[in-house]
Amino acid sequence: MKAISIGLLGLGTVGSGVVQIIENHQDKLMHQIGCPVMIKKILVKDENKERTVHIERELLTTNPDDILESPEIDIVIEVMGGVEETKNYLLKALQNRKHIVTANKDLMAVYGSELLSVATENGCDLFYEASVAGGIPILRGLVDGLASDRITKMMGIVNGTTNYILTKMSKQGSRYEDVLKEAQELGYAEADPTSDVGGWDAARKMAILATLGFSMNIDLDDVKVKGITEISEEDLSYSKKLGYTMKLIGIASRLENKVEVSVQPTLLPESHPLASVNDEYNAVYVYGEAVGETMFYGPGAGSLPTATAVVSDLVGVMKNMRLGVNGRSAVSPQFEKSLKQPGEIFSKYFVRLHVKDEVGVFAAITSIFSEHGASFEKILQMPLKQNELAEIVLVTHRTSLQDYEDILQKLNDYEMVKEIKSTYRVEGEGVI
Amino acid sequence: MKAISIGLLGLGTVGSGVVQIIENHQDKLMHQIGCPVMIKKILVKDENKERTVHIERELLTTNPDDILESPEIDIVIEVMGGVEETKNYLLKALQNRKHIVTANKDLMAVYGSELLSVATENGCDLFYEASVAGGIPILRGLVDGLASDRITKMMGIVNGTTNYILTKMSKQGSRYEDVLKEAQELGYAEADPTSDVGGWDAARKMAILATLGFSMNIDLDDVKVKGITEISEEDLSYSKKLGYTMKLIGIASRLENKVEVSVQPTLLPESHPLASVNDEYNAVYVYGEAVGETMFYGPGAGSLPTATAVVSDLVGVMKNMRLGVNGRSAVSPQFEKSLKQPGEIFSKYFVRLHVKDEVGVFAAITSIFSEHGASFEKILQMPLKQNELAEIVLVTHRTSLQDYEDILQKLNDYEMVKEIKSTYRVEGEGVI
Incomplete structure (x- = not known):
């Protein structure tokens, strides 16, 4: 039975992990896929560098085309990082009908859609589980x-x-x-x-x-x-x-x-x-x-967890190869993008203020909130030792970001507010 | 494009949830699978029962063969529960080359292997995500x-x-x-x-x-x-x-x-x-x-979470149908079963004892443990108000179940131990 051949771009910690897992799990991989898996070539910057894993010297190359243009390679695993040059490598690999597994979030966040559509055009899989949250599927x-x-x-x-x-x-x-x-x-x-x-x-x-x-x-x-x-x-x-x-x-x-x-x-x-x-x-x-x-x-990271996610994707590609169904699993986005405006984003907020410790200030501040329909869930006030200031911590009920930004602006303009020390969104309670 | 036709066995809370999700998500399902999905027949006990979801009366049947033998049905969803009779229904469905999605853990725990191998023989998918932990994939x-x-x-x-x-x-x-x-x-x-x-x-x-x-x-x-x-x-x-x-x-x-x-x-x-x-x-x-x-x-349960898992499996089956690769994803067990003996199971244990509150008793008890190589991580002792008894709570370091069972036996035989009130395994610290 013909082995499936892999080209690896990069041999850093994740790349070394991939090599290790493929070597240690040959039996399990055989059982799942029904044929052997071999790493045929590995692109590195320096062939003479000392490695933590034992690698046959003849597997290493500094010429990307030994992988991207090689008719022997079925699947390219990209764990070299980088964006522009890497994107061009992967485009070339796809044009040569090689399937791709990548762990590169920088690349996928910027060129993901383009690469996925080129993959589909060429009947290739492009899997990228490892690019988000390492070992979590x-x-x-x-x-x-x-x-x-x-x-x-x-x-x-x-x-x-x-x-x-x-x-x-x-x-x-x-x-x-x-x-x-x-x-x-x-x-x-x-x-x-x-x-x-x-x-x-x-x-x-x-x-x-x-x-x-x-x-x-x-x-x-x-x-x-x-x-x-x-x-x-x-x-x-x-x-x-x-x-x-x-x-x-x-x-x-x-x-x-x-x-x-x-x-x-x-x-x-x-x-x-x-x-x-x-x-x-x-x-x-x-x-x-x-x-x-x-x-x-x-x-979320780490050499072996990320490598595990890469090899899981690799198994997915290989199963598809055995079934002859590569390049059909990517689903193109179904909806037009439409972003919420600040008036449509609702949340609770925590805000910490330093204010002048005088009669009527707290009332004035709460009225700035209530003018925008925002009320409070939690309130803490305590005097500060220096400068006749008080520290106020407020947690609002749900309010729109638009209203909240207006409130912050007004607090900023109000002379009794010395400083808005910090503000944070509050999530995970009640309404989703 | 020909619709995929579903037969539903059972219309309890999960079944109703499945009907609801399929109706509410026709668009999304179409987008993923590329053809419509229809529920063609539903097996119920009583056609006249009031239902929480609106169902066309003509979809209901009390005759299982309207589903199991119908050439119109592609996929059988089993959410009726039960073991022996249900197993026979599913065997019949598989022999008629219908794919199966089931939420039935009782059935899968007992007849899972048999059903999965009949499914593979007949080129059918048998998916059962919903049988474990409801909505968790x-x-x-x-x-x-x-x-x-x-x-x-x-x-x-x-x-x-x-x-x-x-x-x-x-x-x-x-x-x-x-x-x-x-x-x-x-x-x-x-x-x-x-x-x-x-x-x-x-x-x-x-x-x-x-x-x-x-x-x-x-x-x-x-x-x-x-x-x-x-x-x-x-x-x-x-x-x-x-x-x-x-x-x-x-x-x-x-x-x-x-x-x-x-x-x-x-x-x-x-x-x-x-x-x-x-x-x-x-x-x-x-x-x-x-x-x-x-x-x-x-x-872990609930009508909609479980129904979601069922429909996710359904999507899996339908994708496989579109790709023409059903019945190939079940992987038969790779290893012979071999169970650990009590001497090979290691864990920490919590034990609570009532003992006579006399000099030397605690020393005698600890020596029973140490004879079996078990030492303590945590110890609590306090007098009990009644009967001149003391309560002792011990947490051991890791020890074999065999040793621990011997220790319990000896404690039980020791006349100064009034009662072994309770004992629990302790997990999740340090060594896996």
């Missing part, structure tokens, strides 16, 4: 498991670095800068952490999830992003007092055919399933009209 | 998502009724009997709750999960079962003091090719992902060698 869950449901909301902790940092800050009461430094030393955060802590990595994953879950082309530009760099110990301590846990949450919600996709630090009630997802773990909470609440939990 | 997760991994352990909260009862007992400090009565009044527990509270329902689901996850034919008889009927308020209160949460946990674990499958009340550390799965929710925690820890969370 969430895309499969969305496509197959919830196929017959209408998904109205997804909330995800989809970045391990920021979840690690927020967990440590909450549990140890440490400062952001200190925890970030510790995370960098432990290898949980990159030397340049901008993409993680700025929320961009999470935004890419939410764009991929929303595109699939809502059957609508959601671009990275459609995602409103706020990172975790400005979260203070005070914010975390007040959250805890009020019964909330702070998480960097990606939200994708839909009402009729209008959607909102955002990433921002968000307060969740401690009893919410996402609130107990700690450390570097990821989870995606999905609300479907029929099924109600489901959650997928697991490692 | 766990079977798909095991088959596809973790296809390339080696699953070494699954722990599941797979029965909503018992999880509801244990959650209420823990949170309110109520007695088992009172909560059960309340659950029955609310419709969360059946009038005869034996199958749920005795652990049998969970055992059936664990047999299905273990068969699939370990690729081995696990029968219901292979599952060791203990229910929740003997859990006392004292046990729950001691658990809490020691930092544990009590859950009815199904465990399926494997070392090399030897497996253990059991269902029993189990103590988990409060930080374990399963510990915060509350009320009627279900979750399955899966440990894979490569991926590490993942968890699938969602509603």
